[in-house]
Amino acid sequence: MKTVNSINILEDGKLVAELSDNSLYYLQPAIVVNTYLNNEKIRIEGLPSEFLDVDISIDEIDGVAFAGDFGALDTAIRELAKKSNTLFFGGGTGGVIPNPLPISATSLPLPTGASTAANQALQITQETAINTNLALLAKLTDTQPVSATSLPLPTGASTSALQTTGNTSLSSIDTKLTSTNTKLDTLISNDANNARGTTATNTSVTAVAALSSGTQALLAAAAVTARKGVILTNNTNRIIYILFGAGTANTTTSLSVIMPSGSLYEVSNMFANVAIQFSISQATATGTILVTTVN
Numbered sequence: 001m002k003t004v005n006s007i008n009i010l011e012d013g014k015l016v017a018e019l020s021d022n023s024l025y026y027l028q029p030a031i032v033v034n035t036y037l038n039n040e041k042i043r044i045e046g047l048p049s050e051f052l053d054v055d056i057s058i059d060e061i062d063g064v065a066f067a068g069d070f071g072a073l074d075t076a077i078r079e080l081a082k083k084s085n086t087l088f089f090g091g092g093t094g095g096v097i098p099n100p101l102p103i104s105a106t107s108l109p110l111p112t113g114a115s116t117a118a119n120q121a122l123q124i125t126q127e128t129a130i131n132t133n134l135a136l137l138a139k140l141t142d143t144q145p146v147s148a149t150s151l152p153l154p155t156g157a158s159t160s161a162l163q164t165t166g167n168t169s170l171s172s173i174d175t176k177l178t179s180t181n182t183k184l185d186t187l188i189s190n191d192a193n194n195a196r197g198t199t200a201t202n203t204s205v206t207a208v209a210a211l212s213s214g215t216q217a218l219l220a221a222a223a224v225t226a227r228k229g230v231i232l233t234n235n236t237n238r239i240i241y242i243l244f245g246a247g248t249a250n251t252t253t254s255l256s257v258i259m260p261s262g263s264l265y266e267v268s269n270m271f272a273n274v275a276i277q278f279s280i281s282q283a284t285a286t287g288t289i290l291v292t293t294v295n
Contacts, residue, residue, distance in 0.1 A: 004052065006060035007044075007080065013088030015044070015080070017052055027052055030088060031081040033074075040070040042077050202295040210236040210285035215249045218242075218291050219276040229294035230267040230276070234259040236287035241279045244271045249279040 003020045010016055015027040028046040035042055045051045054077060058066055061076045062083070068076075110116070153159070208218055219230065234240050242257040242265070243249035259265055267276070278289065 004054050004058050006058065007052075007054070007062065008060075009062055009080065009084050009087065011087070013084045013086070015046070015052075015084055025052060031084045033078050033081045035074050037070075042074060044077065044081070204293050204295070206291045206293075207235075207288040208291060209288050210238070210240075210280060215243075215277055215279045217275065217277045218289060219293070227272045227293055227295055229269065230272050231290075231292040231294075232259065232265045232267065232276075233290040233292070234261055234263050234265075235290060236280070236285050237261055238280050238285040240289060243277050243279075245274045249277045251279055255279070 002023075005018045005020055007015055007017045015031065017025040017027065019025055027044060027050050030046070032045040033042060034045065040055060042054045043051050044054060054073070056066075056068065056070060056073050058073070060066060062080050066073070066076060208216070218232070232242065238261060240259050241249055241251045241255040242259060243254055244256045244267075247254050249255055256271075257265055276291075
């Protein structure tokens, strides 16, 4: 394995190393130094891809005999790199390049066609005139006068002559709202007649046996004020499907409430006086449905 005997700096900043076999190795600047403490070796890297490994077995650095430990080697190699880089970048005999680099430029020649004070008279005159005119203009933040006695309407704009259809639609909506309000008043009145706060005078419980199939009535329709409330209790061993009002109850599309076995359902006052029927999905149902009416 080859080792490095000595390293010296050429005039252009390049490093030349004499190896243990007396061959020479040239390293291109700029120089970067990396220290590897784990094996006490220093790698000197040049650009673009050259490198040289140095350890304390070296005899000479920059013309000076070396004998020392790894720390001394690291210091010596870094000073060598400073001098090499300085020479390469035009810094003279060695040392560190100042940062920032001082520059003296008391007088520099202008490029061809450059502007001078003697050629700016016309520009100064024009800029003065522009500034004078701008001073006479109102600022955008000032109140601006606007004259708009008559402005043209954009294409398709609405005019009083084109509002007939809109007026007709609004009249139709108003009529429908009036009808809806009347129906709501009726529903509210009916609900008030069946309000929970109304005193009940009679309560009855009817047990309806579970049917084997089809639809079975639970409670017939009654006058608006006849019933004040209805409570259903599912004492069967199956799910029952309740339908309020006209129609035929089934287990899929014609139903209002699904009641699991053992559940209780208090019918809203809104449906207290309509007909109630039920359907069971399985024919093996047993038990009864309790119908409690409050009068």
